Amino acid sequence: xxxxxxxxxxxxxxxxxxxxxxxxxxxxxxxxxxxxxxxxxxxxxxxxxxxxxxxxxxxxxxxxxxxxxxxxxxxxxxxxxxxxxxxxxxxxxxxxxxxxxxxxxxxxxxxxxxxxxxxxxxxxxxxxxxxxxxxxxxxxxxxxxxxxxxxxxxxxxxxxxxxxxxxxxxxxxxxxxxxxxxxxxxxxxxxxxxxxxxxxxxxxxxxxxxxxxxxxxxxxxxxxxxxxxxxxxxxxxxxxxxxxxxxxxxxxxxxxxxxxxxxxxxxxxxxxxxxxxxxxxxxxxxxxxxxxxxxxxxxxxxxxxxxxxxxxxxxxxxxxxxxxxxxxxxxxxxxxxxxxxxxxxxxxxxxxxxxxxxxxxxxxxxxxxxxxxxxxxxxxxxxxxxxxxxxxxxxxxxxxxxxxxxxxxxxxxxxxxxxxxxxxxxxxxxxxxxxxxxxxxxxxxxxxxxxxxxxxxxxxxxxxxxxxxxxxxxxxxxxxxxxxxxxxxxxx
Amino acid sequence: xxxxxxxxxxxxxxxxxxxxxxxxxxxxxxxxxxxxxxxxxxxxxxxxxxxxxxxxxxxxxxxxxxxxxxxxxxxxxxxxxxxxxxxxxxxxxxxxxxxxxxxxxxxxxxxxxxxxxxxxxxxxxxxxxxxxxxxxxxxxxxxxxxxxxxxxxxxxxxxxxxxxxxxxxxxxxxxxxxxxxxxxxxxxxxxxxxxxxxxxxxxxxxxxxxxxxxxxxxxxxxxxxxxxxxxxxxxxxxxxxxxxxxxxxxxxxxxxxxxxxxxxxxxxxxxxxxxxxxxxxxxxxxxxxxxxxxxxxxxxxxxxxxxxxxxxxxxxxxxxxxxxxxxxxxxxxxxxxxxxxxxxxxxxxxxxxxxxxxxxxxxxxxxxxxxxxxxxxxxxxxxxxxxxxxxxxxxxxxxxxxxxxxxxxxxxxxxxxxxxxxxxxxxxxxxxxxxxxxxxxxxxxxxxxxxxxxxxxxxxxxxxxxxxxxxxxxxxxxxxxxxxxxxx
Numbered sequence: 001x002x003x004x005x006x007x008x009x010x011x012x013x014x015x016x017x018x019x020x021x022x023x024x025x026x027x028x029x030x031x032x033x034x035x036x037x038x039x040x041x042x043x044x045x046x047x048x049x050x051x052x053x054x055x056x057x058x059x060x061x062x063x064x065x066x067x068x069x070x071x072x073x074x075x076x077x078x079x080x081x082x083x084x085x086x087x088x089x090x091x092x093x094x095x096x097x098x099x100x101x102x103x104x105x106x107x108x109x110x111x112x113x114x115x116x117x118x119x120x121x122x123x124x125x126x127x128x129x130x131x132x133x134x135x136x137x138x139x140x141x142x143x144x145x146x147x148x149x150x151x152x153x154x155x156x157x158x159x160x161x162x163x164x165x166x167x168x169x170x171x172x173x174x175x176x177x178x179x180x181x182x183x184x185x186x187x188x189x190x191x192x193x194x195x196x197x198x199x200x201x202x203x204x205x206x207x208x209x210x211x212x213x214x215x216x217x218x219x220x221x222x223x224x225x226x227x228x229x230x231x232x233x234x235x236x237x238x239x240x241x242x243x244x245x246x247x248x249x250x251x252x253x254x255x256x257x258x259x260x261x262x263x264x265x266x267x268x269x270x271x272x273x274x275x276x277x278x279x280x281x282x283x284x285x286x287x288x289x290x291x292x293x294x295x296x297x298x299x300x301x302x303x304x305x306x307x308x309x310x311x312x313x314x315x316x317x318x319x320x321x322x323x324x325x326x327x328x329x330x331x332x333x334x335x336x337x338x339x340x341x342x343x344x345x346x347x348x349x350x351x352x353x354x355x356x357x358x359x360x361x362x363x364x365x366x367x368x369x370x371x372x373x374x375x376x377x378x379x380x381x382x383x384x385x386x387x388x389x390x391x392x393x394x395x396x397x398x399x400x401x402x403x404x405x406x407x408x409x410x411x412x413x414x415x416x417x418x419x420x421x422x423x424x425x426x427x428x429x430x431x432x433x434x435x436x437x438x439x440x441x442x443x444x445x446x447x448x449x450x451x452x453x454x455x456x457x458x459x460x461x462x463x464x465x466x467x468x469x470x471x472x473x474x475x476x477x478x479x480x481x482x483x484x485x486x487x488x489x490x491x492x
Numbered sequence: 493x494x495x496x497x498x499x500x501x502x503x504x505x506x507x508x509x510x511x512x513x514x515x516x517x518x519x520x521x522x523x524x525x526x527x528x529x530x531x532x533x534x535x536x537x538x539x540x541x542x543x544x545x546x547x548x549x550x551x552x553x554x555x556x557x558x559x560x561x562x563x564x565x566x567x568x569x570x571x572x573x574x575x576x577x578x579x580x581x582x583x584x585x586x587x588x589x590x591x592x593x594x595x596x597x598x599x600x601x602x603x604x605x606x607x608x609x610x611x612x613x614x615x616x617x618x619x620x621x622x623x624x625x626x627x628x629x630x631x632x633x634x635x636x637x638x639x640x641x642x643x644x645x646x647x648x649x650x651x652x653x654x655x656x657x658x659x660x661x662x663x664x665x666x667x668x669x670x671x672x673x674x675x676x677x678x679x680x681x682x683x684x685x686x687x688x689x690x691x692x693x694x695x696x697x698x699x700x701x702x703x704x705x706x707x708x709x710x711x712x713x714x715x716x717x718x719x720x721x722x723x724x725x726x727x728x729x730x731x732x733x734x735x736x737x738x739x740x741x742x743x744x745x746x747x748x749x750x751x752x753x754x755x756x757x758x759x760x761x762x763x764x765x766x767x768x769x770x771x772x773x774x775x776x777x778x779x780x781x782x783x784x785x786x787x788x789x790x791x792x793x794x795x796x797x798x799x800x801x802x803x804x805x806x807x808x809x810x811x812x813x814x815x816x817x818x819x820x821x822x823x824x825x826x827x828x829x830x831x832x833x834x835x836x837x838x839x840x841x842x843x844x845x846x847x848x849x850x851x852x853x854x855x856x857x858x859x860x861x862x863x864x865x866x867x868x869x870x871x872x873x874x875x876x877x878x879x880x881x882x883x884x885x886x887x888x889x890x891x892x893x894x895x896x897x898x899x900x901x902x903x904x905x906x907x908x909x910x911x912x913x914x915x916x917x918x919x920x921x922x923x924x925x926x927x928x929x930x931x932x933x934x935x936x937x938x939x940x941x942x943x944x945x946x947x948x949x950x951x952x953x954x955x956x957x958x959x960x961x962x963x964x965x966x967x968x969x970x971x972x973x974x975x976x977x978x979x980x
Contacts, residue, residue, distance in 0.1 A: 388670075391633045397561070400678070407682040419675050423667055430662065438647060438655075473561055 005050065006059045006072040009043050009082060009128050010138075012036060014121040017114050026109035030097045033113040037090040040124065044082040051079045052479075058130070066130070067191035073130030076483035077334070080476075081127050081257055084341045088249040089120050091345070091458040092242055098454040099242040099352045102359070103154050112152055116246070119145035123254045132180045132266070133190045135258060139176065139222070142254075143169045146247065150239040161234035168221055168231035175218025182211035195266050203271050212276065215262055223255030225319055226289030229312045236308035241352035241361075244304060248311050249345040253337045256318055260330070263322070264487045273325050282323035287417055289316030294424035298431070303351055303361040306428060307344065310387065313421065314340050320414070321402055328405040331477075331484035336398035338476055339386075342469065343395055346383035346462035350376050353451035353459065363432060368441035373450050377436050379463045384429035386466045389422050393470040397477065498547040498554040501540045502569055502624055505579065508536050509617030513610050520606035527594050530609050534587040537616070541583035548576050555626065564686055567633070570626035572689070573977045574759070574828055578623040578752050581835045584960075585744050586616050588953045592843055593736035595947035599850045602734060607644060612737075614641040619745045622752065628677050628687040628761065631753060632669075635717070638749055639665045645737045646730050653732055660729035665716045668723055672714030676707050680761060683707075689756060693763020704762065705772035711757050712776050717750025718813050721783040724806045731798040735846025738798055743805055743838035748831050751812040755827050758816035759978060767819040777817040781911040783810035788918035795856045797845045800922065801838065804881065807915060808834050811896060814911075820902040821979045826895030828975040829968075833880060833892040836960045840877030841923075843954035844870050847946030857926060864930035866941050869951060873958035875927035880961040882919040888964025891972070 016036040023029045050057055056075035060066060074082070093116070104112055122142025126135050147169070151162035184190055186207050187198040202208055217228075224232040232252075236244045263272045272278050290313045297309035318340070321333030353376040354361045354369070370377040386393035399418060406415040450456075469476050496504075512533030519525040547554060548571055557568035593612075597605055618641060621634030639662065647658035681687055683703055684694040695704060716723045730742050758767055767773055784807045791803035808830070815827025847870045848854050848863065864871035876887060883893035893912065900908040933940070945951055964971065 390636065391629070392561075400562070400565075403675075403678045404682060407679065415678065416671070416675060419671050422670050426666055426670065434655075438644070438650075438658075440650070471559060471561055477562065 002046075002050070003059070005043055005047050006057050006074045006128055007061060009040060009047060009074075009086075010072075010121055010125045012040050012043065013117045013124065017117040017121065020110060020114045020117060024110060026106060027097070029110045029113040030093070033117055034090065034093040036117060037086060037093045037120070040120070041083070041086040041090045044079070044086045047074050048079040048083050048479075051076060052482075067189045067194035070134055071130040071191055071193070072128050073193070074128055076479060076486050077261065078127045078257060080334075080338060080479045080483070081253060082124060084253065084338055085120065085123050085127065085250045088341060088345050089116075089246060091461055092246045092249075092349070095245075095349060095352065095455045095458045096242045098452055099356055100240055102356060103240040103242075104152050108152060112149070112240075115145045115148040115152075116243075118142070119149060119246075123250055126254050127257055130192050131190055132183065132192055132195060136173065136177050136180055139173055139258075142251070143173060146251065149243045149247075150235050152243070153238045153240050155238050157234070158238035161231075161238040165231040165235045168228075172218045172221030175214045175221065177218075179211045179213075179215030179218060182207050182214070186211070192261065192266050196268065199267060199271070203275075209275065212267055212272070216259065216278075219255055219259045219262070223252045223259065223319075224312055224315055225285055226292060226312060226316060227285075229289070229293070229315070232312060233305050233308040236311065237302055237305040241304065241348065241355045244308075245345055245348035245352055248307070248348050249341040252311065252315055253341055256315070256333070256337055260322065260333070260487070264330070269325070269488070279323050279325055282319050283414070286316045286320035286323055287414070289313060289319070290417065290421040291424070294421060294428065297428045298424065300428075301363050303354070303363055303432065304348070306363075306432075307347055307351065310425065310428065311344060313425070314344070314387075317398070317402060317418065317421070320418070321405060324405045324409055324411075326405055326408060327484045327488045328401065328408050330487055331480045332398060332401035332405050334480040334483055335401055335476060338480070339394035339398045339469070342462055342465050343383050343386040343393075346379055346459060346466055347387065349455065349459040349462060350380040350383060353455045356451055356455060357448040358446050363435055365444050365446065366432075366436055367439040367445045368436070369445060369448075370436040371441060372445075372448050375456055376451050376459070379456075379459045380436070381433060382463050382466060384433065386470070388425045388429055391470075392467065394466050394476070395470070397470060397473050401477075496543070498544060498552060498571070499556050501543050501547075502554055502556055502571060505537055505540050505544070505583075505620040505624070506617050508533050508540070509613040509620070512613040513617075516606060516610045516613060523598075523605070526606060526609060527590075530590045530613065531587075533613065534590050534616075537620075538583045538587050541579050544571060545576060545580060547571070548573075564681070565629050566627065567630050568626045569621075569624040569630065570689075571624065572626075573974045574752065574755060575623040575625075577828055577832055577971065577974050578748060579620055581748070581832045582616065582619045582623065582745055585740055585835060585839055585957070588956055589736050589740040589839070591949045592739065592846070592953035593734075595950035595953075596736055596846050596850055597734065599947045600734070602648070603650075604648065608648060608734070611641050611644045612740075615645070615741060615745060619749060622749045626689055628680065628689070628757070631756070632673065632677060635673075635715075635749060635753065636666075636669060638746060639669070639717075642737070642741050642746060645741065646733045648734055648737070649732060651732075657729040657732040661726045664723055664726040668714050668716035672710045673716075674714070676710035676714050679703070679707050679710065687761075689760035691760065691763075693766050694761055695763070695766055699766070701770050704766060705770040708762065708767070708770055709772050709776065711761075712754065712813065712817075715750050715753045715757075717746055718754050719747060719750065719806045719809050720780060720813055721786060721806070721810075724783070724787065727806055728799050728802040731796075731802050735798070735842060735849060738802075739839050739842035739846065742802070743842050744835045747805060747809055748835060751809050751816075751827070752831060754813055755816050755824060755831075758819070759824055764819045764821070764824070764979065767817075773817055773819060777814055777905065777908065780810040780814040780817060781908055783807070784814070784911050784915050785918070788915055788922065792918070792922040795858055797848070797855055797857050797860075798842070800857060801841050801845060804919070804923065805838060808838070808881065811893075811912070811915075814908055815896050815899060818899045818903045818905060818908065820899045821976075822895050822902050823899030824979050825972070825975045826892050826897075826899050828978055829895060829971055830892035832971055833888040833961075833964060836957050836964065837877045837880030837887070837889050840873055840954055840957040840961060841881070843950065843957060844874040844877065847950050847954060850950070851944055851946050860926060861929045862932055864927070866944050867946065868943065869955060870946055871927050871930045873954045874930070876958040876961050878919075878923045878927055881923060882916055886965045887961045888968060889961070890965065891968045895975075
């Protein structure tokens with residue numbers, strides 16, 4: 001059993017999806033999907049502890065030895081991400097039954113759970129696999145499921161948003177496929193570890209350069225790096241709230257993971273940062289993303305859209321960490337991937353509760369809402385503080401390491417930029433706090449009650465996680481530190 | 493009290509206000525019970541602070557550590573002379589202000605009083621956190637809690653003006669603290685590897701003066717609560733708050749948290765020797781001096797009573813900042829003493845301003861002529877407070893000014909000497925006419941109005957603080973001993 005863990009991680013949700021179709025009934029499908037999510041969560045924890053204890057876990061699919069067969073490889077880099085994906089998925093599914101009541105028509109509920117499980121399987125697959133082509137396959141599985149999930153949104157604009165994402169996502173995936181194809185042409189292998197060994201022989205060819213460029217641009221499309229982020233705000237704003245929660249906390253992180261894996265493991269640090277102006281490009285785009293997206297976020301009335309732009313800005317921070325090209329930098333990136341998942345999960349769940357009660361999350365209708373929904377808004381407040389990077393929340397920890405990494409490189413201005421970015425997030429978070437807490441309840445405020453416990457419990461689990469991992473950092477920091485050390489110790 | 497361990501007492505100074513907050517929220521329905529909670533809590537806190545003082549005098553070291561977030565980054569507290577001064581001032585004045593507030597808030601029929609007292613308690617709790625913090629990280633956390641917990645107090649009135657003031661308040665304080673203060677903290681940690689307040693500073697020998705100088709600039713501007721120009725605008729903006737808030741928070745707790753932080757940073761992060769070698773120290777000193785003078789000049793032009801006092805505070809805060817930047821023992825001693833002296837003087841003036849507002853509904857300086865005949869006690873207290881701010885005997889303010897002057901002399905800073913003297917003259921020009929004109933006879937043919945004093949709790953409070961200004965002149969010894977022991 002133990003040796004099959006890494007494949008079970010992916011197979012369980014993948015097989016569960018069609019079973020869901022047989023269940024038909026919404027309630028049953030929900031119970032089953034949630035059970036499956038928690039099962040994968042247990043598996044991911046088991047995997048993480050195994051990786052921490054004994055090092056990387058490798059699995060040969062169907063007994064075919066790598067590099068001929070497909071290899072699943074779980075190490076310090078992806079094990080924490082597997083935990084994040086399954087944890088967020090479990091918590092979001094717990095809340096989903098209530099959340100989709102008002103947002104998705106009853107007869108589509110089963111499809112919703114199927115698409116969800118497929119999406120989850122796809123994301124977990126991308127993360128767990130050690131095979132470059134397999135990455136593409138799972139990418140498509142998760143993307144197609146995501147398009148479906150977004151299109152389920154109640155607002156008719158959800159269809160348009162889904163289509164937009166479909167176009168952008170397909171271009172991205174095609175680029176990735178071209179990149180992988182070119183690499184295969186040059187080396188004759190698709191296994192990542194094998195690629196890493198064979199690429200140096202041919203690394204000075206135009207084909208490999210082209211492969212790298214296609215791959216990176218394609219991934220940047222998926223992870224919504226400014227200015228390739230245009231699909232994201234609409235997708236997040238019009239998707240059902242619970243879907244947004246899941247995607248915002250996990251999907252972009254998985255794309256970042258793919259980027260890190262290819263830059264550091266497959267192509268190697270030397271190749272990536274010497275042959276390409278990767279550092280300059282990522283640094284510039286990261287900073288531009290932080291500023292542009294944060295400023296745009298300040299002017300949004302729809303809060304889901306506001307947080308979507310904030311996500312684009314946060315991707316900027318994550319990419320900034322990569323651009324430092326240092327061990328501390330990559331550690332900050334990994335840390336922020338996990339931490340950002342926690343804070344965005346909490347924030348979007350709070351918005352899901354607002355949408356559940358009010359139908360929309362428009363700031364102009366939320367005057368004094370904190371007196372009607374105190375627990376929800378308190379969760380939003382804490383999540384917001386974490387996003388800003390206030391001490392004792394996870395946001396502070398990631399900012400701390402990001403700034404440390406910048407100072408380590410001697411890049412004082414970049415450190416200043418990171419803090420200025422925090423100031424911008426103060427502005428857009430505080431707008432909400434001011435309206436929700438300090439404006440008197442007005443006529444445009446709907447008469448609503450506090451959200452039901454089904455939403456509050458997962459929300460507050462995430463909020464407490466934001467605080468807990470902001471104080472007790474040994475797990476998250478330790479894991480990221482080891483992963484960063486592995487990346488720099490080098491597989492080659 | 494002796495049965496409690498000093499460690500527990502130290503933590504209780506922060507926890508009791510938080511418990512009071514819960515109590516206030518729970519008992520919000522009944523005014524009297526709610527106020528009783530505030531009074532009892534402030535009495536307990538005062539007793540705790542006095543208990544801590546006796547422990548401190550006995551020379552028993554008190555240290556508490558809550559938890560460590562990262563190596564070298566912990567939430568911990570330590571009892572130390574400068575923090576003791578700040579805590580004593582805050583402890584005494586919280587109790588006094590609660591009495592004052594009860595009279596003020598009731599006779600002014602303010603709304604949302606429960607939120608008011610609750611936020612007030614939280615703000616005081618965080619002041620003790622700032623006072624006892626044993627490292628910059630802990631101090632920073634409580635510094636931010638203090639900003640956030642006072643925001644609802646500033647916008648208490650809920651009017652458009654109050655909201656605008658609140659935005660300026662939050663914008664400048666939060667903005668400077670994140671963009672500069674946090675940056676400086678990170679830089680310090682990166683260069684020195686620790687944030688612990690250490691006698692003589694933490695920077696290793698051979699730290700480049702360019703880096704040190706940059707960090708100093710970041711600290712001085714980053715601690716926006718010290719209100720050095722050009723980051724002073726939040727303080728006049730905060731005057732839209734109810735008067736007890738202006739009195740305790742914006743003359744004592746918040747602003748003093750700012751200059752206290754600067755004194756701490758100067759003494760225990762940089763260390764006076766290192767501070768002396770930095771290229772930016774002098775430039776900042778001149779800026780502080782300019783701040784003193786310019787704020788005084790602006791104060792002269794303010795007709796709104798509270799605004800005038802606010803600019804006076806801006807000016808006085810830069811005294812303390814300058815005291816730190818002089819980087820001499822006398823400068824630090826004078827700065828630390830001025831924290832206490834200015835606190836008692838300025839809170840008296842604010843109490844009087846509020847008393848006049850609730851009894852006679854006057855808000856402008858030009859309306860105060862002859863008011864002394866109606867409110868003799870208030871205006872007498874005002875006179876004493878004024879003398880203390882100017883720094884004239886027989887009030888406590890003269891001592892701190894004395895040490896600041898001698899610090900300037902030690903450092904050979906004739907410019908600061910000149911600034912301090914000129915500033916005293918300016919203080920005379922814009923403050924002293926108020927109590928004097930108040931006792932001018934009314935215009936011919938108008939009958940002298942009957943006595944109409946402030947509500948009794950408020951009157952007691954302002955008499956007490958005025959009295960303290962006099963007491964501190966006669967018995968400055970305990971305060972001086974504390975202040976002088978900071979640097980050795």
